[in-house]
Amino acid sequence: MSIRKKKNIFRMELWLFVLIFLMIFSGANMAQEAAKDSEYLQKIALCKDVMEMNPLRETNFFFPQDEKVVTWLRFSYDSAENFILKWEWISPQGKLYHQGEVEMEAGSYINYRTWYWIKIKGNYASQLPGEWKARVYINDIFLAEKNFFIVGTL
Numbered sequence: 001m002s003i004r005k006k007k008n009i010f011r012m013e014l015w016l017f018v019l020i021f022l023m024i025f026s027g028a029n030m031a032q033e034a035a036k037d038s039e040y041l042q043k044i045a046l047c048k049d050v051m052e053m054n055p056l057r058e059t060n061f062f063f064p065q066d067e068k069v070v071t072w073l074r075f076s077y078d079s080a081e082n083f084i085l086k087w088e089w090i091s092p093q094g095k096l097y098h099q100g101e102v103e104m105e106a107g108s109y110i111n112y113r114t115w116y117w118i119k120i121k122g123n124y125a126s127q128l129p130g131e132w133k134a135r136v137y138i139n140d141i142f143l144a145e146k147n148f149f150i151v152g153t154l
Contacts, residue, residue, distance in 0.1 A: 041143045042111065043074045044136065053113045060148045064126035069148060071134040072115040078108045086137040087116040092130025092150075125150060 047055035047070045048062070055072040062069050071087055083104050091097040100116045120126050129152030136143040 040077050040138060040141070041073060041075045041136075044144045044146055045072045046070065046134065046146050046148050047072055050115050055115075060146075062120055062148060062150050064120060064129075064150070064152075066120045068117040068119045068121075069125075069132075069134070069150075070115050070117040071136060071146060072113070073136060073143070074111055074113045075138070075143065076110050076112065077138055079104075079106050081106050083139050084137075085114065085116075086139075088133075088135040088137075089118050090133040090135065091125075091128050092132060093128075097125065097128075097132075120150065 045055040045058050046060055048057040048059065048066060048068070050056055050070060050072060055070070069089075077083070083106070085102045085104060087100045088096060089098040089100075098118050102114065102116070118125055129150050132148050132150060133145055134148065135145045
């Protein structure tokens with residue numbers, strides 16, 4: 001067996017080990033989480049899509065061939081004025097990759113479900129493997145931060 005072939009097999013085994021390690025140790029804080037400190041947020045989940053207003057295929061691991069990463073949330077909030085829901089997507093380098101906002105009408109929102117996503121497949125995010133962060137805010141009130149991984153190619 002050539003040295004080059006052995007080197008490629010070693011790299012593949014190393015990537016598999018790292019992936020398995022990350023999956024095992026992120027299992028305690030998988031894709032969904034009930035909000036602990038927020039009086040507004042009931043639940044947040046990372047998923048690959050949404051069906052009938054619920055998260056579909058929840059996970060913390062995404063691949064370059066996945067269409068998107070979705071941050072889904074359920075919250076309750078009363079507001080006499082319009083307000084902004086904001087999502088920040090932080091790259092593995094710690095830089096703001098994308099920011100999305102949705103203006104909400106004034107009113108009483110009880111167990112309201114909404115979501116926002118970034119595309120992966122065919123976009124720059126597919127070239128940035130590593131640990132990402134998704135942060136969610138109502139106006140300037142921090143609701144939650146979820147970590148996820150975009151796994152690189154071998």
